[in-house]
Amino acid sequence: MATTQGTAAPVAAGVVTAGRRRRWSAQGRAEARFGLLLIAPAMITIFAVAFLPLARTFWLSLWSINLRFADTPRRFVWFENFAQILQTERFHNALWVTTRVAIVSLAAELVLGMLIALVINRQFRARGLVRASVLVPWALTTVVAARMWQLIYQADYGVFNRILYDLFIIDSYKPWVISPQFTLWAMIGADIWKTTPFVALLLLAGLQLIPGDLYEAAAIDGASAWQSFWRITLPLLRPTILVASLFRLIDVARMFDLPLVLTGGGPGFATETLTLYTYRVLFQNLQFGLGSAVAVLAFLLVVLVSFIFIKVLGAPAGRDARGV
């Protein structure tokens, strides 16, 4: 209401209430139409690129389609695909892999990202250079980074082996990316390396929004650096942390190129993420109905997790911010 009135104000100024009301509606309708017209291109684009494919994927997920055989007819099977997927062990595995990556990566990236953000938020010489170089891993194409990590973890001459060997942590070189105990951690390590800068950048932006006099006041009251971090920095950073976490969760939910290149999802299915599994059902096995069902499930899961995240973390953060 307030905004509509605001925009209409120049014209409506000085008119009596009754007339103003009538005029406002005529004016308002015209404005609303114009407004709709203005947002139409954006809405149509979003509809075309986001909703249509989504609806189509959902529609496909209700069919049994196998392109492997030219003469197989497609059948409408209602929710059979979903029932089948939910019972598939490989789907549970993919879900579990993705969940573990999400939890571990996110936790590590938040801690490391916070440390980096705090450091590059300080005044020191060559700060610009440090800030720029921190961003390098994030700017690398994932496929390039994955190939690089493949070399780092390489079994015969990989630098990772060399370092651990020289530090007497291992007594012989190990093929990290295919050993079932380590492969997931190797992948998570590469992922943390790659996306921590992104989290750090977002947190840095958040840090810069915190008023400096709060720290001054805290210092005058005799608060230690530790206290002001816990009482000022962290609470005020909450909205930023929420955004960073959400971005990263969605990122992990569609993690594809890193496992594909680094481990191929192996050994076995030890590093097969949800998206990699979807791709294989869809494009390797050409089961379009079944694959679409996996994609729809993955989508619903991301929506659900995002929703919970915003509800749990979002609300109190808003109140705190207003309270200050």
Added chain:
Amino acid sequence: MNDERYSPLANRLSRRSLLKGLAASTGVVLLAACGREMSGETSGSTGGAATTAGAGTAPTAATGAAVTTTAGGAAPTAAGGTSPTQAAGGAVTTVTWYAGRDTTGWSVKQVEAFNAQSQNIKIDYQEQGATTDDLRNKFVTVATAKDPSADIVSMDVPFVPEFAAAGWTIPMEDYLPQSERAAFFKGTIDGATYKNKLYAIPWFNNGPALFYRKDLLEGAGLPPPKSYDQLVEAARKLQTPEVNGYILQTVQNEGGMISWLEMLWAFGGALVDDNLNTVVDKGTAGVQSMQRLVDWLYKDKIVPESTLTMRTSGDAANAFAAGRGVFLRMWMSQLSVMDAQNSQIRGKWDLTTLPSLDGTKPGPGCLGTWNLGISMFSKKQKEAAEAIKFLTSQEQQKRSYLDGGRLPARSAVFDDPDIKAKYPFSDKLKPSFEALKPRPVTPYYGQMSLDAIQPNFGSAVSRQKSPEQAIKDMAARMKEISGQ
């Protein structure tokens, strides 16, 4: 609302430093990207097209013609005065060839030879990724979209039934009449046939051999091994920290899986029986062969763990050529690597047939013929067939073997005196090539391999599952896929 008043300017991530950061990181990406060369030049010049250069003596360096049919503009003609867009025989048609990665570089030379002698058809040679699985994925994507961008497609043996059943490749019955098929090894023709129809023409034959270091074996007074036990014994004796006993791909993909499959056959087992029923879990061969391979990796330690990451056969061949192995199980198509310029083992190696369990006869090898077929959605099928005819001709198969180290699918090439002079072991190989075994000939094989065999093989060799469990799960999933 306080935000703006506070936040000291100096503390902000200034636009300049952000730009600097972006510029720096873009630079890194560019550097990384420049490290890779494009394999096919898009050179428009196919100069020398009018000369009647013999096969393999292409005078120009034009790789793979131009991408589009505008190549017509670059075809100079002997008949002077005609418009440059018109070659003597009319417009030039470019056919696109979807091929697998060829580390030997021979395919490109073959394309050059074809382009040099052909007036109105040019081949645009395009490799699709590093592994066989990559090629399959790419062609499947194009074919399911009914896209005409692929004309010729290189086909591994299991592709033939799969692509035929899906309706992605055309029958080639008319392009290689029955009477001409006798010139090929029977196994290669069988591997290109689905439901009594020929769907591809064998391009080059491929099968495994056991490569070994002649110098090391002779130095220790050991004969080339005939049985697995002899192999293990020799490998143990001769291996050092620098030189591994036995190199064979054990990575979780088609190539690694075949290493085990050949052992399974040697142990008397099979994936499926003649009626395509899954039998890998019948008897003890499956578990025993898998256990043996796992032992080689972790107990006998003759197979290095790095083989678990050797994605391409080139990775394994290069390790051997660098002098890092006593024995190597390798496709004959990598033959030329051993005597290449940078090989450390030139003149120090020899090859023999694969070992078997008891050593009385050669161990069974996997049929790895590569065939050439034509996409159902190609708009230039006639021209593609012309090109395939050239690429699979007797003359080209002989050249390929002599100059590219590629074994012929035409058995007659083995009897050629030039071949016998250059490859003294040809006589030894011919019988073993007649006995190569195909992987299960069923359209389900592709999915069986990707979903059932490879992951369980991978789980076993990485000790995620016991061999018993892996074989059990593999069989269960294979049955599911084929609907038994």
